[in-house]
Amino acid sequence: xxxxxxxxxxxxxxxxxxxxxxxxxxxxxxxxxxxxxxxxxxxxxxxxxxxxxxxxxxxxxxxxxxxxxxxxxxxxxxxxxxxxxxxxxxxxxxxxxxxxxxxxxxxxxxxxxxxxxxxx
Amino acid sequence: xxxxxxxxxxxxxxxxxxxxxxxxxxxxxxxxxxxxxxxxxxxxxxxxxxxxxxxxxxxxxxxxxxxxxxxxxxxxxxxxxxxxxxxxxxxxxxxxxxxxxxxxxxx
Numbered sequence: 001x002x003x004x005x006x007x008x009x010x011x012x013x014x015x016x017x018x019x020x021x022x023x024x025x026x027x028x029x030x031x032x033x034x035x036x037x038x039x040x041x042x043x044x045x046x047x048x049x050x051x052x053x054x055x056x057x058x059x060x061x062x063x064x065x066x067x068x069x070x071x072x073x074x075x076x077x078x079x080x081x082x083x084x085x086x087x088x089x090x091x092x093x094x095x096x097x098x099x100x101x102x103x104x105x106x107x108x109x110x111x112x113x114x115x116x117x118x119x120x
Numbered sequence: 121x122x123x124x125x126x127x128x129x130x131x132x133x134x135x136x137x138x139x140x141x142x143x144x145x146x147x148x149x150x151x152x153x154x155x156x157x158x159x160x161x162x163x164x165x166x167x168x169x170x171x172x173x174x175x176x177x178x179x180x181x182x183x184x185x186x187x188x189x190x191x192x193x194x195x196x197x198x199x200x201x202x203x204x205x206x207x208x209x210x211x212x213x214x215x216x217x218x219x220x221x222x223x224x225x226x227x
Binding site (some may be wrong): 035037044045046047050059061062095100103104105106107108110111112113 | 121152154156158163164165166169175207209211214215216217218219220221
């Protein structure tokens, strides 16, 4: 059974940093692209970042480019999102999502999400 | 970036109704389109990929159609568990984008 479990969310001040993790199990982690998708309170879904199965290619939404860094450790079956220079508008539930391919396309499995709140 | 626009934003329907949701792309995405269902407080669930392919385990009353810039998601007979918000998502470009969502409410 595919499982994706996010952690690392919490309250952080504007300008601060946070690192999210997503522990994956139930599939061959290195064979699939992974993404982070966020949802601000009461709003729709926004794709944030993706990484290929090998980790050799990364992709970012313009809204986070230069501030967020996606990475993965295939030996630990874990996906990460390093978030720097956080802003109030980054407040959201962050979901980890699995792609059915090695490059980012769409999402066949999702985690339960972790809440990030950026506020002073 | 490719912009995705869904209509309507809210839809009132009754159990048993046929429901149709539209998604339009700002440029052609060919058939590179997925649909998701999201219930309050839960993660989204994949329903349809490649515009019309039904994800394993999804009831056949869900169907998708379209190509290029205009797509539809149809629920042939709405069930009580399917009052939720539905999103489309394009994957023609690696800058993935979602539509704004369509909330299906009880009439």
